[in-house]
Amino acid sequence: MRPLALSPRRVMDGFGFAVRGVSPTVRPRSAEEVAEVYARATAEGLTVGMRGNGRSYGDAALNRGGIVLDTLGLDRVLSFDAAAGIAEVEPGVTIEGLWRHALPLGWWPSVVPGTMLATMGGCAAMNVHGKNHFHVGGTGDSILDADLVTPGGETLRVSRDENADLFHAAIAGFGMLGTLTRIKLKLKRIHSGRMKVRQVPARNLAEQFEIFEREAPTADYLVSWVDCIASGAALGRGQVHVAHYFGEGEDKDGARLLDPNRQDLPPHILGVPRALVPKILRLFNNRHGMGLLNLGKYLSARFGPRSEYLQGHVAFAFLLDYVPNFRSTYEPAGFIQYQPFVPKEAAPYVFGEILKRTQAAGMPSFLGVMKRHRPDDFLLSHALDGYSFAMDYPVPRAGREPLWKLTGELSDIVLDAGGRFYPAKDLTLRPSDFRRAWGQERVSRFQALRRQVDPAGVLSTDWARRVGVDEPRD
Ligand SMILES: Cc1cc2nc3c(=O)[nH]c(=O)nc-3n(C[C@H](O)[C@H](O)[C@H](O)COP(=O)(O)OP(=O)(O)OC[C@H]3O[C@@H](n4cnc5c(N)ncnc54)[C@H](O)[C@@H]3O)c2cc1C
Missing domain, CATH: 3.30.465.10 (Uridine Diphospho-n-acetylenolpyruvylglucosamine Reductase; domain 3)
Incomplete structure (x- = not known):
């Protein structure tokens, strides 16, 4: 068998660039070439980890010590x-x-x-x-x-x-x-290239949940921004975005926005040219600066205009793509995104505890986003009937230990409440967390399927090894 045709070792990082890996990569162009990669990796005793466009925040698309199969x-x-x-x-x-x-x-x-x-x-x-x-x-x-x-x-x-x-x-x-x-x-x-959007301010965490539960039966989209720095009576304040599609014939002008060229992201955000936004964010990239930005955003949500407005699908869906290279805000140490999923009844308590504990530890999240979820029937899905809370934490320049210790404590609270985590966002889970989140029975069923389709144990990633998906074979 010919040796694998690999491109030179490539440096790849997780999207939060708090983790980096160097691996040879291979970019197959057909299903047959994918099969060939596996055959050769098996023959040569190499592991293979897949990578799409590397948008997972942590180590899910890295495979240090093995090959990365790039699907682009x-x-x-x-x-x-x-x-x-x-x-x-x-x-x-x-x-x-x-x-x-x-x-x-x-x-x-x-x-x-x-x-x-x-x-x-x-x-x-x-x-x-x-x-x-x-x-x-x-x-x-x-x-x-x-x-x-x-x-x-x-x-x-x-x-x-x-x-x-x-x-x-x-x-x-x-x-x-x-x-x-x-x-x-x-x-x-869809019948229009845009949607109807409303922004509803929430004075605290309890109001956030009230708004979600009130709007969910009729809304098409719901997402909220959470000020993770506000405390006391304002703990968890923020703003919920509620969006609805147009029905057939309802938005005559919206048809022209079905042209992709009319969906392009706007050149300015709040009057600032897009290219300058990361530079401005960098100036505020500390606890006090972010406290000010969060306060400003909340005040504009609370006292600004509240009428419904129209927004193109692209602008509504891909907010972070507005800001070119927004992650450079977190240079040099990078950041993690921590996103627990918690059953509906427990979410108000768990999210409140997370906010209080991160503030007490002097490490509040700079950006918080809440979403409402529903369960599904995929074996190791993160989905459940409840809420998620995605938070961005800069990795401390002096070392990651305090942040990892803090997220470990938060994960215990999440797991005690029957919660789960999202592998695409994770860099801190421990092996015991993985088993507790999905339960040994589901993990064992997954392992049995792995043995069936991958008897030689070729597939692996940094994430799978870290959380213990990759159990040693007998
Ligand atoms: C700015 C931003 C916003 C985001 N917002 C959200 C959000 O709102 N909701 C959400 O759910 N996620 C969100 N994410 C996470 C992102 O959607 C996921 O990480 C997604 O998996 C990234 O796709 P990718 O192609 O970059 O995959 P990668 O990150 O490259 O890989 C992800 C995983 O998929 C596996 N994989 C890739 N291709 C294949 C294949 N062909 N067959 C089998 N396995 C494969 C890889 O091994 C890896 O485990 C966001 C990420 C960013 C950067």
């Missing part, structure tokens, strides 16, 4: 049924590639994360959720079927009817059961 060469939209809104794509197609294809035909991906730069393979492997998760579920809920190339040498069609156990484990299976090489999914019919 598999980037074709294979078919698009414009009458039914069904697309078949290769995994390296990005959300941007998909919406640019679909929008002029009157369709929009029914689930999108906060960045359009994620690939469909990465979204399926993480079962990505959007701001409409409470309403439509995650990426997996929109997938009809997929092809999975396994390290064991098979190409399997997986769906709710065919190889259903593998389907339910490969979605949200963080790339540990094989490479998804073709994904067929259903999109959402």
